[in-house]
């Protein structure tokens with residue numbers, strides 16, 4: 001495929017980015033949460049206390065006024081004094097010095113379970129959260145087992161077996177608590193894997209691990225940091241309990257658990273002994289928990305985009321694959337040669353979703369169409385007719401629970417038979433998607449150059465300079481004049497129109513022959529909509545692309561379409577060249593949509609509408625699905641399924657009264673009965 005430069009379109013949406021290109025990289029919402037948190041005095045106090053504990057433990061040797069093991073039997077169980085500021089224990093040892101020396105090992109040892117839990121929980125949670133399926137079920141089972149194990153009992157057993165080996169005990173404890181991290185990461189990954197920009201990366205063919213590291217990990221990091229505080233505090237308390245029980249720590253050396261044990265043994269004789277160590281422990285655990293919980297409360301709720309993509313390719317069982325179309329209609333065609341003029345052929349496509357009862361509910365039912373090189377086919381219809389599911393099925397991107405059957409052939413290759421891995425290679429390089437939410441389709445953490453460069457590198461490779469050149473070429477191709485400053489920009493610095501141009505550039509980076517655009521102008525204001533449509537039109541003409549455009553707007557079809565497939569309740573009800581459809585629709589539903597076009601509105605005359613609603617898939621009748629809303633419906637329309645009837649060489653209509661509709665249109669235009 002050759003590329004060509006398309007002139008810039010107008011000025012709106014292609015000018016400077018909304019914000020200054022030189023602005024620093026945007027601070028993520030987690031960074032903002034931390035900045036806000038640091039303004040709160042309680043958090044500063046908690047943080048200050050922890051810093052004090054760490055620093056005094058590190059410099060205990062220099063700070064402690066006495067040797068923590070030195071005994072002064074004359075001063076046994078003494079209260080605070082000028083010599084012993086916090087008093088002494090039953091052997092006359094200085095409590096302050098013992099507290100200063102007793103925290104270091106504990107604070108360090110508590111890090112081990114946290115590190116182990118992260119090393120296990122993060123990669124496994126991310127992987128199974130992303131791929132789902134059996135790996136997910138197995139990992140979940142193992143974690144359920146881990147949760148059922150009482151950690152203390154296991155660690156006690158380990159201490160016996162390993163002769164009180166503290167590092168080993170902490171590692172085992174880390175393995176047991178890693179389930180919590182796993183669950184957190186898995187849930188965050190599941191929420192992130194369906195974000196539009198993750199979908200966009202997947203559609204561009206970016207590898208699974210690159211997506212996990214670059215696009216999903218940043219979303220998981222915030223909750224992980226918060227959880228780290230809570231986990232550390234739990235590990236700290238757990239190890240204090242072990243030390244209290246005389247396990248893990250050297251009984252000759254002071255430790256905070258040992259100090260609690262000593263204080264509890266002397267509670268009757270000297271209750272004061274419990275006060276200093278109790279206060280230190282409570283303050284330390286409270287500070288850790290408070291910091292963790294405060295960050296948790298300030299973490300922004302993840303903004304979830306529309307759920308789209310499981311990485312699996314479920315297979316629709318034969319009985320569900322049949323859809324509800326009349327039997328005997330299906331006529332499998334021979335595959336087109338790879339160099340055919342018809343890069344995309346969809347035949348008898350059925351898309352179904354699993355129902356809670358375990359069955360399958362079709363939502364797209366026997367859809368067929370073909371798109372030629374340099375042609376735009378519009379899937380048009382009201383909301384819920386199955387346009388998006390048809391488009392997503394061609395890309396192998398159905399949402400969780402959905403499966404497709406029938407045939408989707410790209411340059412003669414059957415896509416529905418491909419594995420997810422094979423399909424990932426096809427997406428981006430042969431067929432690409434432009435979504436309706438350009439802002440959601442771009443990762444807010446990376447500049448335009450970085451995101452576009454990744455995809456260029458993936459599909460073309462090349463040196464840094466070559467990738468950079470190609471990025472600029474692509475930006476120019478989509479009508480961006482000031483490529484240098486836009487390439488440096490982050491998504492939030494772009495206008496909606498500019499962001500959509502960048503998304504189109506992303507879709508073109510792999511030089512696909514087929515572009516699928518799902519309502520690409522819906523999120524944009526009307527002037528920008530026209531520019532983006534112009535851009536798509538000129539790109540499609542210059543690059544010879546086959547374009548499948550999903551829209552609910554016949555005005556868009558009129559602007560850009562060559563062929564229209566009008567969809568109603570999961571079926572194509574009319575397939576026709578756009579000019580002919582607009583001049584004389586051959587299905588009453590197309591006629592209704594046409595009459596309702598605001599472009600034809602007459603001032604003072606209410607705009608006609610198609611009364612009623614599109615039926616939900618579960619309410620589809622077995623006869624004509626439009627009959628309940630159709631002004632032409634007669635008894636015969638309710639007698640059984642209506643096949644798609646050929647009304648001209650290149651036109652078909654799913655209406656048994658299509659000829660009468662044509663006659664009435666002729667009558668209306670000529671005033672003469674044909």
Ligand SMILES: Nc1ncnc2c1ncn2[C@@H]1O[C@H](COP(=O)(O)OP(=O)(O)OP(=O)(O)O)[C@@H](O)[C@H]1O
Pocket residue numbers: 353363381382383384385386387388389390399400401552616617
């Ligand atoms: N994840 C899902 N699970 C079950 N049913 C779904 C799912 N997603 C969509 N559907 C159903 O599939 C049908 C077709 O939806 P689709 O999104 O393709 O319609 P559409 O014509 O593109 O409408 P819109 O313009 O609103 O997206 C609808 O009835 C919808 O409820």
